[in-house]
Amino acid sequence: MSDESLVKQGVAAATSMVAAIVLLTIGILHVLSGISELRRDDLVVAGPEYIYQFDTTAWGWIHLVLGVIVAAVGAMLFTGATWARVGAVVICAVSLLANFLWLPHYPWWSIVMIVLDVFVIWAVATWKPGYEEGI
Numbered sequence: 001m002s003d004e005s006l007v008k009q010g011v012a013a014a015t016s017m018v019a020a021i022v023l024l025t026i027g028i029l030h031v032l033s034g035i036s037e038l039r040r041d042d043l044v045v046a047g048p049e050y051i052y053q054f055d056t057t058a059w060g061w062i063h064l065v066l067g068v069i070v071a072a073v074g075a076m077l078f079t080g081a082t083w084a085r086v087g088a089v090v091i092c093a094v095s096l097l098a099n100f101l102w103l104p105h106y107p108w109w110s111i112v113m114i115v116l117d118v119f120v121i122w123a124v125a126t127w128k129p130g131y132e133e134g135i
Helices: 003-038 056-077 082-102 107-126
Strands: none
Touching: 003 056, 003 082, 003 107, 056 082, 082 107
């Protein structure tokens, strides 16, 4: 393996640890969003006709449960285990989908969350554990 490839893997490994922190943050933000929606906060507004329309209580439970799962997977990502990395990619894809469907209700929040999900997927997908020891 070339030195350039080793450096790239070292950066990817460090980025994956950042991704674990970001994944924990995404989970916490989902939980806070879910609580806000369950309390029927004025922060969340119902937009025009929308094909995937749920009431805010349903969205609240979706975000709350998703947030707990995302945070748990984020904590497990610190181990670097293969199953944790696969779980991180899968749960980020689910989070990305949920935030895409949430776009009409809270666009800026959803866009930020989608960007964070894409970052985590990229960071975890480019990391190959075991290569960074040679650096």
